[in-house]
Amino acid sequence: MLRKRIIPCLDVRNRKVTKGIRFQNNVDLGDPVEMAVAYSEGGCDELVFYDITASAEGRRIDLDMVKEVGRAVRIPFAVGGGIRNLQDMYDVLWAGAEKVSVNTLAVEHPEIISDGARQFGRQCIVLGMDPVRTDDPRCPSGYEITTRGFRQRTGIDAIEWAKRAVDLGVGEIVVNSVDADGTREGYELVLTRLVAEAVSVPVVASGGAGTPQHLIDVFQKALADAAIVASMVHMGHYTIQQIKEELDKAGVPVRKKW
Amino acid sequence: MIVIVDYKAGNLTSVRLALEHLKVEAKVTQNQADILAADRVIFPGVGAAGAAMKSLNELNLVDTIRTVVARGTPFLGICLGTQVIFEYSEEDGGTPCIGLIPGKVRKFQPKDPACKIPQIGWNEVKFTRGHPLFAGIEDESEFYFVHSYYPVPTEADYVLATTEYADVRFASIVGRDNLVATQFHPERSGRIGLRLLRNFCDWDGTC
Numbered sequence: 001m002l003r004k005r006i007i008p009c010l011d012v013r014n015r016k017v018t019k020g021i022r023f024q025n026n027v028d029l030g031d032p033v034e035m036a037v038a039y040s041e042g043g044c045d046e047l048v049f050y051d052i053t054a055s056a057e058g059r060r061i062d063l064d065m066v067k068e069v070g071r072a073v074r075i076p077f078a079v080g081g082g083i084r085n086l087q088d089m090y091d092v093l094w095a096g097a098e099k100v101s102v103n104t105l106a107v108e109h110p111e112i113i114s115d116g117a118r119q120f121g122r123q124c125i126v127l128g129m130d131p132v133r134t135d136d137p138r139c140p141s142g143y144e145i146t147t148r149g150f151r152q153r154t155g156i157d158a159i160e161w162a163k164r165a166v167d168l169g170v171g172e173i174v175v176n177s178v179d180a181d182g183t184r185e186g187y188e189l190v191l192t193r194l195v196a197e198a199v200s201v202p203v204v205a206s207g208g209a210g211t212p213q214h215l216i217d218v219f220q221k222a223l224a225d226a227a228i229v230a231s232m233v234h235m236g237h238y239t240i241q242q243i244k245e246e247l248d249k250a251g252v253p254v255r256k257k258w
Numbered sequence: 259m260i261v262i263v264d265y266k267a268g269n270l271t272s273v274r275l276a277l278e279h280l281k282v283e284a285k286v287t288q289n290q291a292d293i294l295a296a297d298r299v300i301f302p303g304v305g306a307a308g309a310a311m312k313s314l315n316e317l318n319l320v321d322t323i324r325t326v327v328a329r330g331t332p333f334l335g336i337c338l339g340t341q342v343i344f345e346y347s348e349e350d351g352g353t354p355c356i357g358l359i360p361g362k363v364r365k366f367q368p369k370d371p372a373c374k375i376p377q378i379g380w381n382e383v384k385f386t387r388g389h390p391l392f393a394g395i396e397d398e399s400e401f402y403f404v405h406s407y408y409p410v411p412t413e414a415d416y417v418l419a420t421t422e423y424a425d426v427r428f429a430s431i432v433g434r435d436n437l438v439a440t441q442f443h444p445e446r447s448g449r450i451g452l453r454l455l456r457n458f459c460d461w462d463g464t465c
Contacts, residue, residue, distance in 0.1 A: 121305035202374040
C-alpha cells in the first residue's frame with residue numbers, strides 16, 4: 001500500500017531556514033543543508049524548500065543551496081520560490097531537485113505549467129497554491145487564490161484553479177491555507193478535501209500542523225496524500241518518528257524504516 | 259567504468275549523485291562506443307515513452323542497448339528506462355519499445371477516484387524470488403515511486419518483485435540474466451535504495 005508522506009517544509013531566507021506566521025515575524029532556525037540531512041535521517045519521506053525572498057528581491061533561486069542539498073540527501077525534494085521561467089526550472093532540476101514548485105508565476109503565466117510539463121514531465125511540476133477564505137462571489141468554493149506571499153488577491157476560485165492546473169499538466173498540488181499557516185491549530189480540512197476530491201493528482205496539505213492528530217485528521221478526513229510540517233518539527237515539539245508512530249497507531253499507512 | 263545512458267529523457271542528476279555518494283565512478287553519456295565498452299550500464303529516465311523512444315532512435319541507441327545487454331554486461335533499468343525495455347507501451351497513443359523483455363506497459367485505471375495518478379511516494383516491494391541485487395535488503399522494504407504506467411511482463415519468470423497500487427499487483431522489479439529493471443527510483447529511496455545500487459555495482463551479471 002502506498003504510504004502517506006510527511007514532508008518538512010524549509011522556508012529559506014539568506015541561506016537560513018526561517019519560520020514566521022503568515023510570512024511575518026520570522027525567526028531563523030538553522031542551516032538548510034544540515035536540517036535537510038537531520039530530517040532525512042529522522043525518517044521524513046520527502047523535503048520541500050522555498051526560497052521566500054528570491055521573488056521579492058527579483059533574483060533567482062539559490063542554486064548552490066539546491067546543489068548542496070542534492071549531494072547531501074538521497075530522498076526526493078522539491079524547490080520553489082523565485083522560479084521565473086523554463087530555464088530556472090531546468091537549473092533547479094539539474095541541480096538535483098526532484099520537483100519544482102510554481103505558485104505566483106503559474107497564476108500570472110499559466111503556460112509555464114504546460115511548457116514545464118512538456119519539457120520535464122508532469123511528475124516534476126508541482127503547483128503551490130495559497131487559498132484564503134472569502135465571500136467574493138467570483139469564488140463559489142469559498143476559497144480565493146492569493147499570490148505574492150499572500151499579499152495579492154486574485155479573484156480566482158481555488159477549486160477552479162486546481163482543476164485548470166491539472167488540465168495544464170501539474171503532477172501534484174500543494175494546498176497551503178493562508179488562514180491556517182503557522183497557527184499550529186490544524187490543517188484546513190474543508191479546503192484540502194475540496195481540492196482532493198476535485199483533482200486526479202496527489203494533493204499535499206500544508207499550513208496549520210501542530211500535533212500528530214492534525215495529520216491523522218488531514219489524511220483520514222480530508223483525503224490528503226501527503227502533509228507538510230514546519231513549526232511542529234522545527235521547534236522540536238515533535239520528531240518525525242513520533243508523528244509516524246501516532247499515525248501508525250491510528251491506522252494511517254506510513255514508511256516505518258529508513 | 260559504469261555508464262549512465264543519457265537519452266534526453268529527464269533528469270540524471272540524482273542517479274549521478276547517488277553513485278557519487280557510493281564513491282563509484284560513473285560517466286554520463288550518449289556515446290555508443292562508451293556504452294558498449296562499459297563494465298555496467300544504468301538506463302534511467304523519466305517522462306513519456308513516446309519522446310524517449312524518439313530520442314533513442316535519433317541517437318541510434320536502440321541497437322546499442324540490445325547489443326550491450328546481449329553481450330552480458332550488467333544492466334539496470336530505472337523507471338521510464340524500465341518501461342521502454344518492454345515490447346510496447348500504451349503511452350502516447352501506443353509506442354513500440356526496445357523489446358528486451360516480452361510484455362507491455364499499461365496505464366493505471368483506478369476504480370476509486372481517491373486513488374491518485376501518478377502514484378507518487380513510498381510503496382512496498384515484495385520479492386518473488388532471490389537475486390544478488392537484494393543482498394542485505396529486507397523483503398517488503400519501501401521504495402520511492404513516481405509513475406502513471408506499469409510494466410506487465412508476459413512471462414511470470416521475469417518478475418522479481420511486485421507492488422500493489424490502483425487495484426493491481428504489478429511487477430515493480432523485472433529481470434533476466436544480466437538485466438534487472440526497477441519501476442521505482444533506487445536513487446531516491448534513501449539508505450535502502452543506495453544498498454540496491456551498491457549491490458548492482460558489485461554484481462557480476464549472473465543469478
